[in-house]
Amino acid sequence: MTSSTKPYMIRALHEWCTDSGYTPYIVVWVSEHTDVPREYVQKNEIVLNVSYQATQHMQISNDAISFAARFGGVSRPVYVPIGNVMSIFARETGEGMGFEVEPLPESALKGPVPFNPAVAKSSAREEGEEGEEGVDRPRPSGKPSLRIVK
Incomplete structure (x- = not known):
């Protein structure tokens, strides 16, 4: 089985941004597997500054x-599955790359996951709010798009 090139491309573009003096940002599709501050989520998306200064x-x-x-x-704490990254770009130039949102592989759901208390609390909260475990949320339609964040 071939591994995805997506994490390698994200790491490469993050390094390019950093080496060029740009600020790397990622656009994330928020699902039940992401741990991000929900109050900053708009239309199931969040834009995050992933520079070393911020x-x-x-860890990527x-x-x-x-x-x-x-x-x-x-x-x-922030936790984003690689499959939920929609794009990575330099804030200053807008240069970057968009990606398809990928479902979390079954092996990741069943395999060992490092314990993160914040993720555990967030997951428990979400399951309690929904009332059902494993409820699918709508996925984005169309192509990913980049926005200039000022």
Whole structure:
């Protein structure tokens, strides 16, 4: 089975932005598998500054992007499955790359997941709000689009 090139492209563009003095941003499709501050989510999307200056403990693995960042002055953990990244771009130039939203593979759902108390609390909250575990949320339609964030 071939592994996805998506995490490699994200890491490469993140490095290019950093080396060029640009600020890397990602656009994320928010689902039940993401842990982001929900109050900043609009139309199931969130735009995140993923520069080293804006994050702590940044990790871009083949499965997910995780870090801590300040939102409204409060440090919060962020966890984004690679499949939920819609694009990565440089804030200053808008240059970057868009991606398809990919469903989380079954192996990731059944395999061991590193424990993150914030993710566990967020997941428990979401399941309680929905009343049913495993309820599918609508996926975005059409092509991903980039926005200039000022």
